[in-house]
Amino acid sequence: xxxxxxxxxxxxxxxxxxxxxxxxxxxxxxxxxxxxxxxxxxxxxxxxxxxxxxxxxxxxxxxxxxxxxxxxxxxxxxxxxxxxxxxxxxxxxxxxxxxxxxxxxxxxxxxxxxxxxxxxxxxxxxxxxxxxxxxxxxxxxxxxxxxxxxxxxxxxxxxxxxxxxxxxxxxxxxxxxxxxxxxxxxxxxxxxxxxxxxxxxxxxxxxxxxxxxxxxxxxxxxxxxxxxxxxxxxxxxxxxxxxxxxxxxxxxxxxxxxxxxxxxxxxxxxxxxxxxxxxxxxxxxxxxxxxxxxxxxxxxxxxxxxxxxxxxxxxxxxxxxxxxxxxxxxxxxxxxxxxxxxxxxxxxxxxxxxxxxxxxxxxxxxxxxxxxxxxxxxxxxxxx
Numbered sequence: 001x002x003x004x005x006x007x008x009x010x011x012x013x014x015x016x017x018x019x020x021x022x023x024x025x026x027x028x029x030x031x032x033x034x035x036x037x038x039x040x041x042x043x044x045x046x047x048x049x050x051x052x053x054x055x056x057x058x059x060x061x062x063x064x065x066x067x068x069x070x071x072x073x074x075x076x077x078x079x080x081x082x083x084x085x086x087x088x089x090x091x092x093x094x095x096x097x098x099x100x101x102x103x104x105x106x107x108x109x110x111x112x113x114x115x116x117x118x119x120x121x122x123x124x125x126x127x128x129x130x131x132x133x134x135x136x137x138x139x140x141x142x143x144x145x146x147x148x149x150x151x152x153x154x155x156x157x158x159x160x161x162x163x164x165x166x167x168x169x170x171x172x173x174x175x176x177x178x179x180x181x182x183x184x185x186x187x188x189x190x191x192x193x194x195x196x197x198x199x200x201x202x203x204x205x206x207x208x209x210x211x212x213x214x215x216x217x218x219x220x221x222x223x224x225x226x227x228x229x230x231x232x233x234x235x236x237x238x239x240x241x242x243x244x245x246x247x248x249x250x251x252x253x254x255x256x257x258x259x260x261x262x263x264x265x266x267x268x269x270x271x272x273x274x275x276x277x278x279x280x281x282x283x284x285x286x287x288x289x290x291x292x293x294x295x296x297x298x299x300x301x302x303x304x305x306x307x308x309x310x311x312x313x314x315x316x317x318x319x320x321x322x323x324x325x326x327x328x329x330x331x332x333x334x335x336x337x338x339x340x341x342x343x344x345x346x347x348x349x350x351x352x353x354x355x356x357x358x359x360x361x362x363x364x365x366x367x368x369x370x371x372x373x374x375x376x377x378x379x380x381x382x383x384x
Contacts, residue, residue, distance in 0.1 A: 001129070003096050005054040006088030006118070008080050011315065011381055013344050014045045046343065047076045048315055050377055051083055051117035053125050055096055061125025062376050064317040065117035066285050071260075074113050082114035091118070096125050103291050112263065112288040119289025120321050120373070127372035134321065134373055138294065138328035145364035146326045149174035149202065149335035150342070151311060154181065157192035165196045171360035174202035174335035176234070179219065180210020187222035194228050202334055206234040209260055213237055213244035220252035231334065232279060232308075235259040242274040255279055255333070257308060263287065265295040272303045279306040279333050284321055286312070297329055306333035313340045315381065316348030320373040327367040338365065348375040 047067040054060050065083075067076045087106040094102055099122045106115060127134045135141050150172050152164050164175050177193060179186035186205070194203060211219060216236035223230040232255040237244045239260035249256040258271045259281035271277050280300045287293040297307050309326055312318055319340060326336045368374025 001055050001057040001059070001095060001097070003053055003091045003094050004056050005052075006083065006091055006121075007052045007054065008083045008088070008117070009050040009052070009382055010076055010080055011048045011050055012045050012076075013048070013315070013347070015344055046313060048313075049076060049079050049083065049113070049117055050315070050317075050381060051121045052382075053091070053096060053118070053121040055125070059096075059125050059129045061096070061121040061123070061128065061372065062317055063117040063120030063122075063124060063321075064315055064377075065113040066313045066318065067113060068313075072113055072285070074111075079111075079113045079117075082111045083117060087111065087114055087118055096122055097129065099123065099126060099291065103289065107288075112292075113285050115288040115292075116285040116290075119291055120284070120317060123290055123321070124317075124372035131371050133324060133367070133369060133371060134290070135324040135327045135367060138290065138324060141327040141367065142330050143327055143367075145361070145366050146323055147174060147335035147364050148172055148341075148360055149176055149204070149337045151175070151206065151337065151339040152177040152193070154178040154186075154189070157189045160189050161192040161196035164193050168197055168201065171363050173200075173363035174204075176204040176206050176337060178208065179205045180207035180236075183211070183215050183219035183222055186219055187226055187228070190223055190228045190230065191226045194226075199229065203228060203230055204232040204234065204257075204334070205230060206259075207236045209235050209238050211236045213241070213247045216248045217251045220248075220254045224253065230254050232257050234281060234308075235261065242271065242276040245276040246274050249276060249278060255306070257281055259310060262296070265292060265299060268296045268299045272299065272305065277305065279308055281308050281310045282325075283310045283312040284318065284325065286310075290321060290325060293325055294328075301331060307331060308333050309336040311337040311339040313343060315377065316346030316375055317373055317377065319346060320348070320368050320375050323365060323367045324373065335363075346375075347378050347381060349378055350375065 049065045051063040090105050123134045150167050234257040255278040257279040258277035262271050262280050263286050282293050282296050300307050
């Protein structure tokens with residue numbers, strides 16, 4: 001079996017303007033800028049690149065890459081050019097089942113979104129060829145169901161509490177509010193959420209690099225004084241300030257998580273050597289695919305650190321991939337973030353109306369059972 005074509009299809013999905021306020025707004029360095037408007041894009045939308053790897057013997061694999069100029073620094077055109085003109089042609093004529101060889105061949109610096117789209121397509125193709133789910137290719141399943149966490153945009157304490165309570169009533173039992181402004185005001189927001197949700201719900205927070213080290217320490221101590229029960233603080237300081245993040249980690253009881261500081265396995269090593277975090281945030285597109293995500297997770301486990309799988313937008317293929325990855329990791333720090341479910345819904349076949357719509361089953365999603373990723377793009381996305 002040989003690869004004969006690597007194709008890409010750009011997809012733009014309009015979203016409601018209100019979603020940019022209720023899902024993404026909040027912190028000084030908010031990363032959710034997928035919906036940013038411009039004169040050429042007056043309406044809010046999110047962009048993706050579908051990737052299809054076609055073989056001469058029939059099996060085809062599908063992947064997708066999210067596009068976020070604010071977080072990844074890559075436009076849709078740049079991601080598509082990387083797939084069509086540089087990375088994809090390197091695979092033509094090769095055996096698609098030699099994933100490690102092929103992924104090493106395209107392991108150029110950067111281009112993590114493009115590489116992740118190809119990586120997902122190769123894993124999907126191999127699973128379809130062998131008739132097994134991607135989780136089997138990753139080593140098997142430690143769990144069949146994955147607990148779900150949702151993010152809560154920064155707003156007034158009352159609105160944040162109300163938003164979280166609405167999702168709580170639909171089955172969500174873990175939340176990550178956005179902070180990173182004034183520590184005192186942020187602590188008040190979390191106190192309001194805790195009072196609205198009760199003592200059993202998991203509460204984390206994401207500062208998106210918004211604090212100085214001293215502000216982050218003050219915020220954590222205020223949460224302790226307010227009996228918030230804060231489990232984790234994500235990326236409290238600038239991504240480049242590993243020394244400052246290490247100071248925060250040494251100074252508070254709350255677990256400290258690296259996100260923007262940790263894209264690649266080499267980034268993970270730097271965070272580990274700096275003693276800057278208790279937990280590493282893994283996102284498939286950020287790492288460059290499932291294979292690289294496993295490397296980051298393995299480094300975390302070897303160093304005694306935890307792993308969180310963060311929100312990463314997608315049409316459904318990426319959501320399925322994250323479920324397979326979550327199933328295959330022996331240790332996860334709490335729930336897996338799936339805020340993307342509330343953006344525009346999965347656009348895949350078979351329809352995920354039951355598995356990926358709320359209310360959830362005991363706050364969890366089931367891992368797909370079909371071969372490969374277990375889903376494929378809806379024909380309309382491919383022009384069919």
